[in-house]
Amino acid sequence: MKKISVLAICLAAVFSFMGCDGSPSGENGEVIVYNWGEYLDPETIELFEEETGIKVIYDEFETNEIMYPKVEAGASEYDVICPSDYMIQKMLENDLLAELNFDNLPNAKANIGAQYWEQSKEFDPENKYSVPYCWGTVGILYNKTMVDDAVDSWNILWNEKYKDNILMQDSVRDAFMVGLKLNGYSMNSTNTEELETAKNSLIQQKPFVQAYVVDQVRDKMIGNEAAIGVIYSGEAIYTQRENPDLEYVIPKEGTNVWIDSWVISKNAPNKENGEKFIDFMCRPEIALMNFNFITYSTPNDAARELIEDEDIRNSPIAFPDLSQYDNLETFQYLGEEADRIYNDLWKEVKSE
Protein backbone atom coordinates (compact mmCIF):
# COMPACT_ATOMS: atom_id res chain seq x y z
CA MET A 1 0.00 0.00 0.00
CA LYS A 2 2.81 2.29 0.97
CA LYS A 3 4.36 1.94 -2.46
CA ILE A 4 1.14 2.86 -4.16
CA SER A 5 0.78 6.02 -2.12
CA VAL A 6 4.35 6.98 -2.98
CA LEU A 7 3.47 6.44 -6.61
CA ALA A 8 0.36 8.56 -6.22
CA ILE A 9 2.43 11.38 -4.78
CA CYS A 10 4.90 11.11 -7.66
CA LEU A 11 2.13 11.19 -10.23
CA ALA A 12 0.50 14.14 -8.50
CA ALA A 13 3.82 15.94 -8.61
CA VAL A 14 4.20 15.19 -12.32
CA PHE A 15 0.72 16.44 -13.12
CA SER A 16 1.14 19.57 -11.08
CA PHE A 17 4.25 20.33 -13.15
CA MET A 18 2.25 19.82 -16.30
CA GLY A 19 -0.31 22.22 -14.93
CA CYS A 20 2.34 24.92 -14.73
CA ASP A 21 2.76 24.75 -18.47
CA GLY A 22 -0.33 26.78 -19.17
CA SER A 23 1.14 29.84 -17.47
CA PRO A 24 -1.26 32.73 -17.04
CA SER A 25 -1.33 35.05 -20.02
CA GLY A 26 -1.44 38.81 -19.80
CA GLU A 27 -4.73 40.64 -19.39
CA ASN A 28 -4.73 41.31 -23.13
CA GLY A 29 -3.54 37.90 -24.23
CA GLU A 30 -0.07 36.99 -25.32
CA VAL A 31 2.37 37.10 -28.22
CA ILE A 32 4.97 34.45 -29.03
CA VAL A 33 8.19 35.86 -30.43
CA TYR A 34 10.96 33.81 -32.07
CA ASN A 35 14.14 35.83 -32.52
CA TRP A 36 17.90 35.43 -32.94
CA GLY A 37 19.90 34.97 -29.73
CA GLU A 38 20.94 38.25 -28.06
CA TYR A 39 19.11 40.26 -30.69
CA LEU A 40 16.98 42.55 -28.59
CA ASP A 41 17.24 44.61 -25.41
CA PRO A 42 15.25 42.58 -22.83
CA GLU A 43 14.07 45.82 -21.26
CA THR A 44 12.03 46.65 -24.37
CA ILE A 45 9.97 43.51 -23.77
CA GLU A 46 9.20 44.64 -20.23
CA LEU A 47 8.15 48.07 -21.50
CA PHE A 48 5.90 46.44 -24.09
CA GLU A 49 4.28 44.20 -21.51
CA GLU A 50 3.71 47.10 -19.12
CA GLU A 51 2.16 49.31 -21.73
CA THR A 52 -0.05 46.84 -23.54
CA GLY A 53 -0.80 44.18 -20.95
CA ILE A 54 0.21 41.57 -23.53
CA LYS A 55 2.45 38.84 -22.22
CA VAL A 56 5.50 38.13 -24.39
CA ILE A 57 6.66 34.54 -24.70
CA TYR A 58 10.19 34.83 -26.03
CA ASP A 59 12.19 32.11 -27.73
CA GLU A 60 15.55 32.26 -29.53
CA PHE A 61 17.26 30.49 -32.46
CA GLU A 62 20.87 30.32 -33.59
CA THR A 63 20.57 30.04 -37.37
CA ASN A 64 17.87 30.46 -40.00
CA GLU A 65 18.27 26.79 -40.82
CA ILE A 66 17.42 25.74 -37.27
CA MET A 67 14.42 28.07 -37.15
CA TYR A 68 12.87 26.96 -40.45
CA PRO A 69 11.93 23.32 -39.74
CA LYS A 70 10.39 24.29 -36.39
CA VAL A 71 8.09 26.81 -38.04
CA GLU A 72 7.39 24.59 -41.02
CA ALA A 73 6.47 21.57 -38.92
CA GLY A 74 4.06 23.77 -36.98
CA ALA A 75 5.03 21.90 -33.82
CA SER A 76 5.35 25.18 -31.99
CA GLU A 77 3.15 28.07 -32.99
CA TYR A 78 4.95 31.37 -33.27
CA ASP A 79 3.46 34.78 -33.94
CA VAL A 80 6.42 37.01 -34.67
CA ILE A 81 9.65 35.68 -36.23
CA CYS A 82 12.81 37.48 -37.32
CA PRO A 83 14.39 35.58 -40.25
CA SER A 84 16.94 36.88 -42.78
CA ASP A 85 16.25 37.94 -46.35
CA TYR A 86 16.70 34.64 -48.23
CA MET A 87 14.87 32.70 -45.53
CA ILE A 88 11.89 35.06 -45.78
CA GLN A 89 11.85 34.33 -49.49
CA LYS A 90 11.87 30.60 -48.80
CA MET A 91 9.10 30.92 -46.22
CA LEU A 92 7.05 32.97 -48.67
CA GLU A 93 7.50 30.38 -51.39
CA ASN A 94 6.30 27.73 -49.00
CA ASP A 95 3.33 29.82 -47.87
CA LEU A 96 4.36 30.10 -44.22
CA LEU A 97 3.85 33.85 -43.77
CA ALA A 98 0.81 36.00 -43.16
CA GLU A 99 0.23 39.26 -44.96
CA LEU A 100 0.70 42.22 -42.61
CA ASN A 101 -1.97 44.82 -42.06
CA PHE A 102 0.00 48.05 -42.33
CA ASP A 103 -2.88 50.05 -40.80
CA ASN A 104 -1.72 48.51 -37.53
CA LEU A 105 1.91 49.44 -38.21
CA PRO A 106 2.05 53.25 -38.32
CA ASN A 107 5.50 53.43 -36.74
CA ALA A 108 6.93 51.00 -39.25
CA LYS A 109 5.59 53.06 -42.16
CA ALA A 110 6.82 56.33 -40.71
CA ASN A 111 10.25 55.42 -39.35
CA ILE A 112 11.82 52.75 -41.54
CA GLY A 113 13.92 54.37 -44.28
CA ALA A 114 12.79 54.14 -47.91
CA GLN A 115 16.01 52.49 -49.06
CA TYR A 116 15.38 49.52 -46.75
CA TRP A 117 11.87 48.96 -48.09
CA GLU A 118 13.41 49.10 -51.54
CA GLN A 119 16.06 46.55 -50.60
CA SER A 120 13.43 44.30 -49.03
CA LYS A 121 11.77 43.97 -52.43
CA GLU A 122 14.47 41.48 -53.38
CA PHE A 123 12.77 38.90 -51.19
CA ASP A 124 9.37 40.47 -50.46
CA PRO A 125 8.51 42.07 -53.83
CA GLU A 126 5.49 44.05 -52.68
CA ASN A 127 6.62 44.86 -49.12
CA LYS A 128 3.58 43.06 -47.80
CA TYR A 129 5.03 40.49 -45.45
CA SER A 130 8.08 41.91 -43.68
CA VAL A 131 9.25 44.91 -41.65
CA PRO A 132 13.04 45.48 -41.60
CA TYR A 133 14.56 45.18 -38.11
CA CYS A 134 18.35 45.07 -38.55
CA TRP A 135 20.69 45.19 -41.48
CA GLY A 136 24.38 45.14 -42.17
CA THR A 137 27.25 43.83 -44.21
CA VAL A 138 29.70 40.98 -43.85
CA GLY A 139 33.35 41.97 -43.88
CA ILE A 140 36.83 41.44 -42.55
CA LEU A 141 37.73 42.30 -38.99
CA TYR A 142 41.47 42.53 -38.44
CA ASN A 143 43.86 43.41 -35.65
CA LYS A 144 46.01 46.40 -36.60
CA THR A 145 48.87 45.25 -34.39
CA MET A 146 49.02 41.82 -36.01
CA VAL A 147 48.42 42.63 -39.69
CA ASP A 148 50.86 44.85 -41.58
CA ASP A 149 49.43 44.43 -45.08
CA ALA A 150 46.73 46.69 -46.45
CA VAL A 151 43.39 45.00 -45.93
CA ASP A 152 40.89 45.77 -48.68
CA SER A 153 40.30 42.43 -50.36
CA TRP A 154 39.10 38.95 -49.50
CA ASN A 155 42.47 37.62 -50.66
CA ILE A 156 44.04 38.57 -47.32
CA LEU A 157 42.28 35.43 -46.06
CA TRP A 158 44.44 33.43 -48.46
CA ASN A 159 47.73 34.98 -47.32
CA GLU A 160 50.02 32.30 -45.94
CA LYS A 161 51.63 34.83 -43.62
CA TYR A 162 48.53 34.67 -41.44
CA LYS A 163 48.44 30.89 -41.20
CA ASP A 164 46.58 29.78 -38.07
CA ASN A 165 45.46 33.35 -37.50
CA ILE A 166 42.36 33.38 -39.69
CA LEU A 167 38.81 32.76 -38.50
CA MET A 168 36.22 31.69 -41.07
CA GLN A 169 32.45 31.54 -40.75
CA ASP A 170 31.20 28.02 -40.09
CA SER A 171 28.09 28.18 -42.24
CA VAL A 172 27.56 27.14 -45.84
CA ARG A 173 26.28 30.29 -47.47
CA ASP A 174 28.60 32.69 -45.61
CA ALA A 175 31.68 30.63 -46.39
CA PHE A 176 30.74 30.25 -50.06
CA MET A 177 29.96 33.96 -50.29
CA VAL A 178 33.63 34.62 -49.50
CA GLY A 179 34.84 31.94 -51.92
CA LEU A 180 32.58 33.13 -54.75
CA LYS A 181 33.29 36.84 -54.27
CA LEU A 182 37.04 36.20 -54.19
CA ASN A 183 36.75 34.74 -57.67
CA GLY A 184 34.51 37.56 -58.87
CA TYR A 185 31.28 35.56 -59.03
CA SER A 186 27.82 36.27 -57.68
CA MET A 187 27.20 34.92 -54.18
CA ASN A 188 23.86 33.60 -55.46
CA SER A 189 25.55 31.55 -58.15
CA THR A 190 24.15 28.16 -59.05
CA ASN A 191 26.66 27.63 -61.83
CA THR A 192 28.44 24.34 -61.16
CA GLU A 193 31.80 25.52 -62.48
CA GLU A 194 31.75 28.69 -60.41
CA LEU A 195 30.80 26.76 -57.29
CA GLU A 196 33.54 24.24 -57.98
CA THR A 197 36.09 27.07 -58.26
CA ALA A 198 34.86 28.58 -55.00
CA LYS A 199 35.09 25.18 -53.34
CA ASN A 200 38.68 24.74 -54.50
CA SER A 201 39.54 28.18 -53.15
CA LEU A 202 38.06 27.27 -49.78
CA ILE A 203 39.98 23.99 -49.72
CA GLN A 204 43.14 25.88 -50.60
CA GLN A 205 42.44 28.24 -47.71
CA LYS A 206 41.83 25.54 -45.14
CA PRO A 207 45.46 25.05 -44.00
CA PHE A 208 45.62 28.74 -43.11
CA VAL A 209 42.38 28.76 -41.12
CA GLN A 210 42.66 28.60 -37.36
CA ALA A 211 39.04 27.59 -36.81
CA TYR A 212 35.59 27.64 -38.38
CA VAL A 213 33.30 29.39 -35.92
CA VAL A 214 30.06 31.37 -35.85
CA ASP A 215 29.48 33.64 -32.86
CA GLN A 216 32.90 32.99 -31.38
CA VAL A 217 34.65 35.21 -33.94
CA ARG A 218 33.71 38.10 -31.68
CA ASP A 219 35.31 36.80 -28.49
CA LYS A 220 38.35 35.36 -30.20
CA MET A 221 39.12 38.64 -31.97
CA ILE A 222 38.64 40.64 -28.78
CA GLY A 223 40.99 38.27 -26.97
CA ASN A 224 43.73 38.66 -29.65
CA GLU A 225 43.40 34.97 -30.38
CA ALA A 226 43.43 35.55 -34.16
CA ALA A 227 44.56 38.32 -36.52
CA ILE A 228 41.78 38.24 -39.14
CA GLY A 229 38.18 37.12 -39.05
CA VAL A 230 35.07 37.16 -41.20
CA ILE A 231 32.34 38.88 -39.21
CA TYR A 232 28.93 40.57 -39.37
CA SER A 233 29.18 44.36 -39.25
CA GLY A 234 26.89 44.52 -36.19
CA GLU A 235 29.43 42.60 -34.15
CA ALA A 236 32.27 44.82 -35.39
CA ILE A 237 31.16 47.90 -33.43
CA TYR A 238 30.91 45.84 -30.28
CA THR A 239 34.37 44.32 -30.75
CA GLN A 240 35.93 47.75 -31.33
CA ARG A 241 34.40 48.95 -28.09
CA GLU A 242 36.18 46.10 -26.30
CA ASN A 243 39.44 46.11 -28.26
CA PRO A 244 40.44 49.36 -30.03
CA ASP A 245 43.10 47.58 -32.13
CA LEU A 246 40.41 46.06 -34.31
CA GLU A 247 39.35 47.49 -37.66
CA TYR A 248 36.45 46.49 -39.94
CA VAL A 249 36.66 46.56 -43.74
CA ILE A 250 34.18 45.88 -46.53
CA PRO A 251 36.26 44.12 -49.21
CA LYS A 252 36.47 45.67 -52.66
CA GLU A 253 35.20 42.52 -54.42
CA GLY A 254 31.83 43.15 -52.80
CA THR A 255 29.98 41.36 -50.06
CA ASN A 256 26.65 40.39 -48.59
CA VAL A 257 24.23 43.15 -47.57
CA TRP A 258 21.63 41.48 -45.45
CA ILE A 259 18.39 42.40 -43.73
CA ASP A 260 16.68 40.63 -40.85
CA SER A 261 13.00 41.48 -40.80
CA TRP A 262 9.99 40.89 -38.58
CA VAL A 263 7.39 38.62 -40.13
CA ILE A 264 4.22 36.97 -38.84
CA SER A 265 3.67 33.28 -39.38
CA LYS A 266 0.66 32.04 -41.29
CA ASN A 267 -0.76 30.07 -38.37
CA ALA A 268 -0.06 32.78 -35.79
CA PRO A 269 -2.51 32.42 -32.92
CA ASN A 270 -2.20 36.11 -31.97
CA LYS A 271 -1.71 37.99 -35.22
CA GLU A 272 -2.94 41.36 -33.97
CA ASN A 273 -0.79 41.24 -30.87
CA GLY A 274 2.08 40.34 -33.16
CA GLU A 275 1.52 43.47 -35.19
CA LYS A 276 1.39 45.51 -32.01
CA PHE A 277 4.73 44.02 -31.01
CA ILE A 278 6.36 44.78 -34.37
CA ASP A 279 5.04 48.33 -34.35
CA PHE A 280 6.30 48.85 -30.81
CA MET A 281 9.76 47.74 -31.92
CA CYS A 282 9.63 50.37 -34.71
CA ARG A 283 9.19 53.27 -32.29
CA PRO A 284 12.27 55.48 -32.48
CA GLU A 285 13.17 55.32 -28.79
CA ILE A 286 12.63 51.55 -28.62
CA ALA A 287 14.64 50.97 -31.79
CA LEU A 288 17.39 53.13 -30.30
CA MET A 289 17.42 51.03 -27.11
CA ASN A 290 17.83 47.92 -29.23
CA PHE A 291 20.57 49.50 -31.34
CA ASN A 292 22.54 50.51 -28.27
CA PHE A 293 22.15 47.05 -26.84
CA ILE A 294 22.97 44.84 -29.83
CA THR A 295 24.95 47.37 -32.01
CA TYR A 296 23.46 45.98 -35.23
CA SER A 297 22.60 48.73 -37.73
CA THR A 298 19.00 49.85 -37.49
CA PRO A 299 16.95 50.66 -40.61
CA ASN A 300 14.93 52.98 -38.39
CA ASP A 301 15.86 56.49 -39.63
CA ALA A 302 14.07 58.21 -36.75
CA ALA A 303 16.05 56.13 -34.28
CA ARG A 304 19.31 56.90 -36.04
CA GLU A 305 18.58 60.62 -35.64
CA LEU A 306 18.34 60.07 -31.89
CA ILE A 307 21.84 58.57 -31.59
CA GLU A 308 23.78 61.08 -29.52
CA ASP A 309 27.31 60.02 -30.35
CA GLU A 310 28.04 61.56 -33.73
CA ASP A 311 30.82 59.07 -34.50
CA ILE A 312 28.35 56.23 -34.17
CA ARG A 313 25.55 58.03 -36.00
CA ASN A 314 27.83 58.54 -38.99
CA SER A 315 29.90 55.40 -38.47
CA PRO A 316 30.96 53.88 -41.81
CA ILE A 317 30.63 50.48 -40.17
CA ALA A 318 27.10 50.83 -38.83
CA PHE A 319 25.76 53.06 -41.61
CA PRO A 320 28.03 52.65 -44.64
CA ASP A 321 27.29 54.56 -47.81
CA LEU A 322 26.52 51.56 -49.95
CA SER A 323 26.80 53.50 -53.21
CA GLN A 324 30.58 53.55 -52.69
CA TYR A 325 30.87 49.81 -53.09
CA ASP A 326 30.51 47.55 -56.08
CA ASN A 327 29.01 44.11 -56.26
CA LEU A 328 26.97 44.26 -53.10
CA GLU A 329 24.32 41.60 -53.08
CA THR A 330 21.61 40.13 -50.89
CA PHE A 331 21.25 36.38 -50.45
CA GLN A 332 18.48 34.74 -52.39
CA TYR A 333 16.82 31.43 -51.70
CA LEU A 334 18.17 29.19 -54.46
CA GLY A 335 15.83 26.23 -54.17
CA GLU A 336 16.24 22.77 -52.69
CA GLU A 337 18.47 21.39 -55.41
CA ALA A 338 20.95 24.27 -55.14
CA ASP A 339 20.89 23.99 -51.34
CA ARG A 340 21.87 20.36 -51.67
CA ILE A 341 24.75 21.17 -54.02
CA TYR A 342 26.04 23.88 -51.68
CA ASN A 343 25.85 21.52 -48.71
CA ASP A 344 27.65 18.72 -50.52
CA LEU A 345 30.46 21.04 -51.63
CA TRP A 346 30.78 22.49 -48.13
CA LYS A 347 31.07 18.99 -46.72
CA GLU A 348 33.93 18.36 -49.15
CA VAL A 349 35.68 21.46 -47.85
CA LYS A 350 35.15 20.50 -44.23
CA SER A 351 36.28 16.90 -44.62
CA GLU A 352 39.42 17.86 -46.55
Added chain:
Amino acid sequence: MKNNGIARKLLSAPYIVWAAIFIIVPLGMVFYYGLTDKTGAFTLENIAAIMSAEHAKALWISLGLSLISTVICFFLAYPLAMILANMNVSQHSFIVLIFILPMWMNFLLRTLAWQTLLEKTGVINNVLSFLHLPALNIINTPYAIVLGMVYNFLPFMVLPIYNSLVKIDPNVVNAAKDLGANGIQTFFKITLPLSVPGIISGITMVFIPALTTFVISKLLGGSKILLIGNVIEEEFTQAGNWHLGSGLSIVLMIFIIVNMVVSAIFDKDGEGSFL
Protein backbone atom coordinates in the same frame (compact mmCIF):
# COMPACT_ATOMS: atom_id res chain seq x y z
CA MET B 1 1.18 -12.14 -3.57
CA LYS B 2 -1.49 -11.02 -5.96
CA ASN B 3 -1.44 -7.53 -4.54
CA ASN B 4 2.31 -7.46 -4.91
CA GLY B 5 2.01 -8.23 -8.62
CA ILE B 6 -0.32 -5.33 -9.25
CA ALA B 7 1.89 -2.98 -7.29
CA ARG B 8 4.86 -4.14 -9.31
CA LYS B 9 3.06 -3.47 -12.55
CA LEU B 10 1.98 -0.07 -11.35
CA LEU B 11 5.50 0.80 -10.32
CA SER B 12 6.91 -0.17 -13.69
CA ALA B 13 4.29 1.86 -15.54
CA PRO B 14 6.14 5.20 -15.40
CA TYR B 15 9.26 3.57 -16.78
CA ILE B 16 7.36 1.87 -19.59
CA VAL B 17 5.64 5.12 -20.53
CA TRP B 18 8.97 6.93 -20.36
CA ALA B 19 10.70 4.33 -22.52
CA ALA B 20 7.91 4.37 -25.08
CA ILE B 21 7.83 8.15 -25.45
CA PHE B 22 11.53 8.95 -25.22
CA ILE B 23 13.22 5.81 -26.57
CA ILE B 24 10.91 3.71 -28.76
CA VAL B 25 9.13 6.53 -30.60
CA PRO B 26 12.28 8.56 -31.44
CA LEU B 27 14.06 5.38 -32.51
CA GLY B 28 11.13 4.53 -34.75
CA MET B 29 11.31 8.01 -36.26
CA VAL B 30 15.03 7.67 -36.91
CA PHE B 31 14.39 4.42 -38.74
CA TYR B 32 11.46 5.89 -40.65
CA TYR B 33 13.47 8.91 -41.83
CA GLY B 34 16.59 6.85 -42.44
CA LEU B 35 14.83 4.39 -44.70
CA THR B 36 12.74 6.83 -46.74
CA ASP B 37 13.45 9.68 -49.14
CA LYS B 38 11.79 13.10 -49.37
CA THR B 39 8.71 11.68 -51.07
CA GLY B 40 8.30 9.06 -48.33
CA ALA B 41 9.26 6.13 -50.56
CA PHE B 42 11.46 3.35 -49.20
CA THR B 43 15.15 3.67 -50.01
CA LEU B 44 18.50 2.41 -48.79
CA GLU B 45 20.30 5.41 -50.28
CA ASN B 46 20.69 7.21 -46.94
CA ILE B 47 22.45 4.19 -45.50
CA ALA B 48 24.58 3.57 -48.55
CA ALA B 49 25.64 7.22 -48.33
CA ILE B 50 28.18 6.16 -45.71
CA MET B 51 30.27 4.85 -48.61
CA SER B 52 30.79 8.32 -50.09
CA ALA B 53 34.32 9.65 -49.69
CA GLU B 54 33.50 12.40 -47.14
CA HIS B 55 31.28 10.24 -44.95
CA ALA B 56 33.61 7.24 -44.97
CA LYS B 57 36.51 9.51 -44.07
CA ALA B 58 34.58 11.10 -41.22
CA LEU B 59 33.60 7.68 -39.87
CA TRP B 60 37.17 6.45 -40.19
CA ILE B 61 38.57 9.44 -38.28
CA SER B 62 35.89 9.06 -35.61
CA LEU B 63 36.70 5.37 -35.15
CA GLY B 64 40.42 6.14 -34.99
CA LEU B 65 40.20 9.00 -32.49
CA SER B 66 37.72 7.22 -30.22
CA LEU B 67 39.84 4.07 -30.26
CA ILE B 68 42.94 6.03 -29.29
CA SER B 69 41.00 7.80 -26.54
CA THR B 70 39.65 4.50 -25.21
CA VAL B 71 43.14 2.97 -25.05
CA ILE B 72 44.55 6.02 -23.27
CA CYS B 73 41.62 6.02 -20.87
CA PHE B 74 42.21 2.35 -20.10
CA PHE B 75 45.89 2.78 -19.29
CA LEU B 76 45.17 5.80 -17.10
CA ALA B 77 42.16 4.27 -15.41
CA TYR B 78 43.37 0.80 -14.49
CA PRO B 79 46.18 1.80 -12.11
CA LEU B 80 43.95 4.45 -10.62
CA ALA B 81 41.13 1.96 -10.06
CA MET B 82 43.60 -0.41 -8.37
CA ILE B 83 44.83 2.31 -6.06
CA LEU B 84 41.25 3.19 -5.19
CA ALA B 85 40.32 -0.44 -4.58
CA ASN B 86 43.23 -0.95 -2.21
CA MET B 87 42.43 2.05 -0.05
CA ASN B 88 40.42 1.77 3.13
CA VAL B 89 36.73 2.56 2.95
CA SER B 90 36.67 6.10 4.33
CA GLN B 91 39.46 7.24 2.02
CA HIS B 92 38.25 5.65 -1.17
CA SER B 93 34.72 6.97 -1.02
CA PHE B 94 36.21 10.43 -0.74
CA ILE B 95 38.45 9.90 -3.76
CA VAL B 96 35.57 8.46 -5.77
CA LEU B 97 33.57 11.55 -4.87
CA ILE B 98 36.37 13.77 -6.14
CA PHE B 99 36.24 11.83 -9.36
CA ILE B 100 32.51 12.11 -9.78
CA LEU B 101 32.32 15.74 -8.69
CA PRO B 102 33.32 17.32 -12.03
CA MET B 103 30.62 15.26 -13.72
CA TRP B 104 28.04 17.31 -11.87
CA MET B 105 29.15 20.26 -13.91
CA ASN B 106 27.79 20.63 -17.41
CA PHE B 107 29.73 18.73 -20.05
CA LEU B 108 29.68 21.71 -22.44
CA LEU B 109 31.09 24.05 -19.82
CA ARG B 110 33.92 21.69 -19.04
CA THR B 111 34.81 21.40 -22.71
CA LEU B 112 34.62 25.17 -23.17
CA ALA B 113 36.96 25.50 -20.21
CA TRP B 114 39.50 23.37 -22.04
CA GLN B 115 39.22 25.69 -25.02
CA THR B 116 40.12 28.63 -22.80
CA LEU B 117 42.98 26.67 -21.28
CA LEU B 118 44.47 25.52 -24.57
CA GLU B 119 44.06 28.64 -26.70
CA LYS B 120 47.08 30.43 -28.12
CA THR B 121 46.61 33.21 -25.62
CA GLY B 122 45.08 30.84 -23.09
CA VAL B 123 45.97 30.06 -19.50
CA ILE B 124 48.41 27.22 -20.19
CA ASN B 125 50.35 29.19 -22.80
CA ASN B 126 50.53 32.23 -20.54
CA VAL B 127 52.08 30.12 -17.81
CA LEU B 128 54.46 28.47 -20.29
CA SER B 129 55.62 31.78 -21.73
CA PHE B 130 56.08 33.16 -18.21
CA LEU B 131 58.44 30.24 -17.54
CA HIS B 132 60.12 30.82 -20.93
CA LEU B 133 59.00 27.45 -22.18
CA PRO B 134 57.84 26.81 -25.76
CA ALA B 135 54.13 27.32 -26.40
CA LEU B 136 51.72 24.41 -26.59
CA ASN B 137 49.91 24.54 -29.92
CA ILE B 138 47.42 21.71 -29.85
CA ILE B 139 44.13 23.64 -29.99
CA ASN B 140 42.21 22.94 -33.23
CA THR B 141 44.18 19.73 -33.86
CA PRO B 142 43.25 16.05 -33.40
CA TYR B 143 45.40 16.04 -30.24
CA ALA B 144 43.04 18.50 -28.59
CA ILE B 145 40.07 16.34 -29.58
CA VAL B 146 41.65 13.24 -28.03
CA LEU B 147 42.47 15.25 -24.91
CA GLY B 148 38.86 16.38 -24.67
CA MET B 149 37.58 12.84 -25.09
CA VAL B 150 39.95 11.40 -22.50
CA TYR B 151 39.19 14.14 -20.01
CA ASN B 152 35.43 13.89 -20.39
CA PHE B 153 35.10 10.13 -20.46
CA LEU B 154 37.85 8.95 -18.06
CA PRO B 155 35.47 8.58 -15.07
CA PHE B 156 33.35 6.20 -17.13
CA MET B 157 36.39 3.92 -17.41
CA VAL B 158 37.58 4.23 -13.81
CA LEU B 159 34.31 3.50 -12.07
CA PRO B 160 33.33 0.17 -13.68
CA ILE B 161 36.90 -1.16 -13.33
CA TYR B 162 36.98 -0.05 -9.73
CA ASN B 163 33.62 -1.73 -9.20
CA SER B 164 34.82 -5.06 -10.50
CA LEU B 165 38.13 -4.83 -8.58
CA VAL B 166 36.48 -4.33 -5.18
CA LYS B 167 34.29 -7.36 -5.83
CA ILE B 168 37.31 -9.68 -6.13
CA ASP B 169 37.48 -11.84 -3.02
CA PRO B 170 40.82 -11.07 -1.30
CA ASN B 171 41.07 -14.77 -0.38
CA VAL B 172 41.51 -15.63 -4.06
CA VAL B 173 44.49 -13.29 -4.26
CA ASN B 174 45.85 -14.65 -0.99
CA ALA B 175 45.47 -18.22 -2.24
CA ALA B 176 47.49 -17.38 -5.33
CA LYS B 177 50.22 -15.93 -3.18
CA ASP B 178 50.17 -18.94 -0.87
CA LEU B 179 50.69 -21.17 -3.87
CA GLY B 180 53.84 -19.27 -4.77
CA ALA B 181 52.72 -16.74 -7.36
CA ASN B 182 54.63 -13.48 -7.31
CA GLY B 183 52.97 -10.05 -7.66
CA ILE B 184 53.13 -9.93 -11.44
CA GLN B 185 51.81 -13.46 -11.83
CA THR B 186 48.95 -12.76 -9.42
CA PHE B 187 48.01 -9.66 -11.36
CA PHE B 188 47.98 -11.32 -14.76
CA LYS B 189 46.45 -14.63 -13.69
CA ILE B 190 43.95 -13.47 -11.04
CA THR B 191 43.24 -9.75 -10.84
CA LEU B 192 43.18 -8.88 -14.52
CA PRO B 193 40.97 -11.81 -15.69
CA LEU B 194 38.53 -11.21 -12.85
CA SER B 195 38.20 -7.53 -13.74
CA VAL B 196 37.45 -8.17 -17.43
CA PRO B 197 33.70 -7.43 -17.06
CA GLY B 198 34.55 -4.00 -15.66
CA ILE B 199 37.09 -3.36 -18.39
CA ILE B 200 34.59 -4.28 -21.08
CA SER B 201 31.87 -2.02 -19.72
CA GLY B 202 34.43 0.74 -19.28
CA ILE B 203 35.47 0.40 -22.91
CA THR B 204 31.81 0.53 -24.00
CA MET B 205 31.11 3.59 -21.93
CA VAL B 206 34.09 5.48 -23.28
CA PHE B 207 34.09 4.27 -26.86
CA ILE B 208 30.42 4.94 -27.66
CA PRO B 209 30.21 8.57 -26.49
CA ALA B 210 33.62 9.26 -28.06
CA LEU B 211 32.49 7.77 -31.36
CA THR B 212 29.31 9.83 -31.48
CA THR B 213 30.53 13.17 -30.12
CA PHE B 214 30.27 16.31 -32.19
CA VAL B 215 30.70 18.96 -29.53
CA ILE B 216 34.30 18.12 -28.66
CA SER B 217 35.47 18.33 -32.26
CA LYS B 218 33.56 21.57 -32.70
CA LEU B 219 34.95 23.32 -29.63
CA LEU B 220 38.45 21.85 -29.42
CA GLY B 221 38.96 20.96 -33.09
CA GLY B 222 37.80 24.33 -34.44
CA SER B 223 35.37 22.49 -36.75
CA LYS B 224 38.34 21.68 -38.96
CA ILE B 225 38.15 17.95 -38.39
CA LEU B 226 34.85 16.48 -39.49
CA LEU B 227 33.73 13.55 -37.32
CA ILE B 228 30.75 11.40 -38.23
CA GLY B 229 28.85 13.06 -35.36
CA ASN B 230 29.45 16.46 -36.96
CA VAL B 231 28.21 15.21 -40.32
CA ILE B 232 24.98 13.96 -38.75
CA GLU B 233 24.51 17.11 -36.68
CA GLU B 234 24.97 19.35 -39.68
CA GLU B 235 22.54 17.32 -41.78
CA PHE B 236 19.90 18.09 -39.15
CA THR B 237 20.71 21.68 -38.23
CA GLN B 238 22.30 23.17 -41.36
CA ALA B 239 21.41 21.13 -44.41
CA GLY B 240 17.92 20.25 -43.19
CA ASN B 241 18.23 16.75 -44.65
CA TRP B 242 16.79 14.63 -41.85
CA HIS B 243 16.66 11.56 -44.07
CA LEU B 244 20.40 11.48 -44.66
CA GLY B 245 21.12 12.38 -41.02
CA SER B 246 18.92 9.50 -39.84
CA GLY B 247 20.42 7.08 -42.36
CA LEU B 248 23.93 7.83 -41.13
CA SER B 249 22.71 7.51 -37.53
CA ILE B 250 21.51 4.00 -38.31
CA VAL B 251 24.98 3.13 -39.61
CA LEU B 252 26.48 4.48 -36.40
CA MET B 253 23.99 2.42 -34.39
CA ILE B 254 25.40 -0.74 -35.97
CA PHE B 255 28.80 0.01 -34.43
CA ILE B 256 27.19 0.75 -31.10
CA ILE B 257 25.15 -2.45 -31.12
CA VAL B 258 28.24 -4.56 -31.95
CA ASN B 259 30.03 -2.94 -29.05
CA MET B 260 27.12 -3.57 -26.70
CA VAL B 261 26.73 -7.21 -27.72
CA VAL B 262 30.41 -7.79 -26.95
CA SER B 263 30.02 -6.09 -23.61
CA ALA B 264 26.87 -8.09 -22.79
CA ILE B 265 28.71 -11.35 -23.42
CA PHE B 266 31.50 -10.46 -20.99
CA ASP B 267 29.53 -8.47 -18.45
CA LYS B 268 26.84 -10.93 -17.36
CA ASP B 269 26.56 -9.55 -13.84
CA GLY B 270 25.99 -5.98 -14.94
CA GLU B 271 29.16 -4.61 -13.37
CA GLY B 272 28.93 -1.57 -15.54
CA SER B 273 25.64 -0.57 -13.98
CA PHE B 274 27.32 1.37 -11.22
CA LEU B 275 25.25 4.48 -11.74
